[in-house]
Amino acid sequence: MPYMNETVTHTSGEARPLKVLIVGAGIGGLTAAIALRNQGHDIEIFEQSRLATETGAAIHLAPNANGLLRRLGIFAEEFGANPMERLTEYSAAGEVQREMDLTESNKRWLHPWLLAHRVDLHNNLKRVATSPTERHGAIPLRTAARIARVDAKAATVTLEDGTQFQGDVVLGADGVHSVTRHVLPGGQMTAACRGKSAFRFLVSKKAAVSDPITAKLVQHSGELSMWFGTDRRIIMYPTSHNTMLNFVLIHPENESAADTGDTWGQQGNLDKMLHIYKAFDPTVLRLLQKANPKTVKVWKLLDLDVVPQWHHRRLALLGDAAHPFLPHQGQGGAIAIEDAISLAVVLSPGTPVTEVPERLKLYNDIRHERATRVQTFSRLIGEDRRDDKPLDIYSFTNFNFGHDEWDNSTQRLREWMWNRTSNASWHMPIAFGPVPTSRQTHPDVSRNDPTPxxxxxxxxxxxxxxxxxxxxxxxxxxxxxxxxxxxxxxxxxxxxxxxxxxxxxxxxxxxxxxxxxxxxxxxxxxxxxxxxxxxxxxxxxxxxxxxxxxxxxxxxxxxxxxxxxxxxxxxxxxxxxxxxxxxxxxxxxxxxxxxxxxxxxxxxxxxxxxxxxxxxxxxxxxxxxxxxxxxxxxxxxxxxxxxxxxxxxxxxxxxxxxxxxxxxxxxxxxxxxxxxxxxxxxxxxxxxxxxxxxxxxxxxxxxxxx
Incomplete structure (x- = not known):
């Protein structure tokens, strides 16, 4: 893919690599680490868990995210991601409401829409980040590093054991229960459940195909299927080269309240899950029964009011720390990846340390509106179904997929730099920015030439x-x-x-x-x-x-x-x-x-x-x-x-x-x-x-x- 390797540079002031401290080694934090290293900066990651493992089952890599990963040299097809090719919607009783073959419509996008195993994606991001490249060394990843304090003015991170690290920039990628968010003005808020929880688990597709009763539900590759009740739904789609089926079962939180917690890793109860969906089509219930009871997880779907701003001095948030997503569009990971890429563009090679606060404000200006809008879409799609509330899902998809954050942030950074240029000489065509020299011209008269x-x-x-x-x-x-x-x-x-x-x-x-x-x-x-x-x-x-x-x-x-x-x-x-x-x-x-x-x-x-x-x-x-x-x-x-x-x-x-x-x-x-x-x-x-x-x-x- 013929893309530039680096973005716009700005070399005024102190031109040296920035020391970037990233709190959190999830998908957003690791993507930011890789992208910022590619810009020549010095990166260090702090992860509170011991193994920095990602939980969950599968993840949508929509075109707006997949193209950014490819720019970083990460091709999810190489570790099992399969294309999203069909969409089928059922009523709770199992009646087909809508079927869509997406193979042609997906050709509108430069990059494929993939369904990946979340753990595989996380492991590959971690592998790339912690491995040296031809131009840059491996990124240090400190595990079991619990954060006690972050100083946005000094750009320091202090661990619970008292160890302090000095940087030029601190990025908070520490998830929905973010410590770094509380450092921001107006960031002293806590995510809360808004009435829904979700079961999540994987089932072997082979097990579904070998059962004559359930085989009809999984006859197509790359098919996302959804069964809708009024206040609950079942989502199923394949991953790992179409060998595993990922299930997400969203339901009223009070019906599984005894089992749920605020993290992804809570053990769920298979019998309770089947009871919650007892009114659904017996065929899909038979499919749910194939889940291994030990692998069924349940968690509350947490939401957060809009964080007024994601930056303060030399600290900025990204991913769920800034905007936790409900799972109804599969865009949470994608928007975190977009945040990471935007930061890498804004903190371009040669960024002076003195400009860091201004550039983090620019990052906030670039990303806040889009992320908030996609967040709102997800909330709307996740509302209980009512016949009098139709949604224009296609406009959501076009807005989500028809975006490249590298290109967008690159242009916004250009315009920011153009506006800061003193005595800039603007002449047509202005799309390319101010010209290096002024030009005086004198208009000629209209000409009426013979037939040329x-x-x-x-x-x-x-x-x-x-x-x-x-x-x-x-x-x-x-x-x-x-x-x-x-x-x-x-x-x-x-x-x-x-x-x-x-x-x-x-x-x-x-x-x-x-x-x-x-x-x-x-x-x-x-x-x-x-x-x-x-x-x-x-x-x-x-x-x-x-x-x-x-x-x-x-x-x-x-x-x-x-x-x-x-x-x-x-x-x-x-x-x-x-x-x-x-x-x-x-x-x-x-x-x-x-x-x-x-x-x-x-x-x-x-x-x-x-x-x-x-x-x-x-x-x-x-x-x-x-x-x-x-x-x-x-x-x-x-x-x-x-x-x-x-x-x-x-x-x-x-x-x-x-x-x-x-x-x-x-x-x-x-x-x-x-x-x-x-x-x-x-x-x-x-x-x-x-x-x-x-x-x-x-x-x-x-x-x-x-």
Whole structure:
């Protein structure tokens, strides 16, 4: 998977690895330890238990969490996780209420939805954390280390035996009964049961399949099944390569009160469990009877009011210490993993010790709203079922799964750093941040050129929505993708315009990134759909400057060299001899021109969407935007007589971008360093179109703005 290894860096002030003390070695704490070690920091973990073993049976690794683990090099399939492929809902009487095959809908997400054994996940996280890597040593894990005191100002941890440890950062990952939470202002709260408890255990799938009566309930791989009563439910799903069935039985707490405690490890009573579910379908009861009585556990489902803030000075919380989850969405572990990754991004390599409190506040700002919202979803889904209270489960799933916290936190950190930059020079395109040098331009007049000819080469590719959306105008509302999928599509497109009268009947070339399937919601609520253009490069400075300032297009100068052969088309882009791009279309075959649209990017988008950011040039408002707004260009209406005379389709294509460095690309490196982040998962199509138009986009635009 083509991702960056490290995030944005900030090297002002004291640049040395941070000493990070992590209290708790659960899933969140271990993930944070691994991710922060990858950022070059010095980590130490303190776990109150002796073996630091994770309890529980199975865990959902939804796409939003699984992608983050993969970024850390942890692939749950390698230790038994199996895909989530089906969903079946039954009434308590055993009547099928809903069946869903998820194999197609799951293709919307970049990463698979897996069902893993919780102990296997924890053991592998612990193995990775406590093993050295090529660049970093093993992380010390101190077991039987009970915390007596945490000092958020001094970043110290004191154990019950009096031993004190000094750090630069303290992270509280010590679960629902967190000691570290009580150090925070407003954190003196205790989790409580809100009326529900749960039994949990595993049953061999082989035992279920070998019984003719229960076999029908487990005939599909990767199937999550749920039986709903009014105030109780049964959840079953497979794990460990579909060899074990994980059961969670949620019921009124008072019915098992004699057995339950506030921890996961309380021994349950099988006979009492069967009595609690005696009104359910006899077939599922027969399945429950296969549980080993010694393995049945029961625990109260604990909830906690929203913790006002998760940080104080040099202390921050993550996971259940900050936001314990009810188990109704399977997102508790996922959100803890997201917290851990966000902390690793925010505490980037070279973070000065003096900035730690501010960066932990940024972490809180990034994570608090999302985690609280998913928490609320879980509470709603867990409420007793009533016919008059339908829930939009799909909106919950889209919100949960359609998120990548590495990409999100990376962008939020960028924006935070941009806002702290003194005398920042902002010019279009602002999606890439402030430019290293200012640029004065003078708008040209509109040109009305005679019919020019054009050649357009485009390469469309499959990529990541969560990466592309970081190229939207920062902190601007209204921009979104038409679909919540984490898979998205974009094109690199290069056009050569010949016989341009406004340039002395010469030619010029432009090259841009077009993001497909984007929507802009205007203030009146109307929606414009099209291809979003974050940046466009021109080989001629005159149209680049005029269209940049007058038309509002995000243009920069770049050399664009095209090498055309009978069966290939190659584009090389650069600046002052430094090549930053190489795009190749091979094995070109002529096809029917009627199959292509008049769009300059060779796709079905009907508008180009971009963002105009005109800075004031007069003091005292110099550099402050004057009337920034979204603009859209209905290009198919602007070129009504476009004719595609010849179309060539490539069977092979490649995209190569090199960000180089600030010395080689002093005015473009900030853009290239972002373009290389855009992953290319698959080339969808590539083609070359030759034709002529009566009006082209080099100076005269039929556009609207807001």
């Amino acid at each position: 000819t054009f050649t357009t080469a485009s390469i469309k590719f499959k990529t990541s929505r969560t990466v592309l959306q970081n190229l939207f105008p920062p902190s601007q509302k209204g921009w979104r993708f038409s679909a919540p999928n984490t898979i998205a599509y974009a094109s690199f497109s290069q056009t050569t315009l010949n016989n341009v009268e406004g340039l002395g009947d010469s030619r010029y070339k432009h090259f841009g990134l077009y993001v497909h399937g984007v929507e802009y919601v205007k203030d009146d609520g109307s929606v414009i759909k099209g291809a979003y253009l974050p940046v466009l490069f021109e080989s001629s400075t005159d149209p680049a400057l005029s269209n940049r300032e007058e038309a509002g297009l995000p243009k920069f100068y770049s050399s664009i060299d095209v090498s055309r052969r009978s069966d290939s088309y190659r584009i090389r882009t650069g600046w002052e001899g430094a090549q930053w791009g190489d795009f190749l279309l091979e094995d070109l075959v002529e096809t029917d021109p009627s199959t292509t649209s008049g769009s300059p990017i060779g796709d079905t988008d009907t508008d180009i969407l971009t963002y105009k950011y005109p800075p004031n040039s007069v003091q005292p408002s110099k550099g402050i935007p004057s009337g920034e707004h979204a603009i859209f260009d209905p290009f198919l209406k602007a070129v009504p007589t476009a004719r595609s005379l010849k179309v060539y389709t490539a069977t092979k294509a490649s995209i190569n971008i090199d960000a180089l460095d600030h010395e080689e690309l002093p005015t473009l490196h900030h853009i290239m360093s972002r373009l290389v982040e855009v992953p290319v998962f698959e080339i969808v199509n590539a083609r070359v179109v030759e034709g002529d138009v009566s009006r082209v986009h080099h100076g005269s635009y039929n556009r609207e703005s807001q």
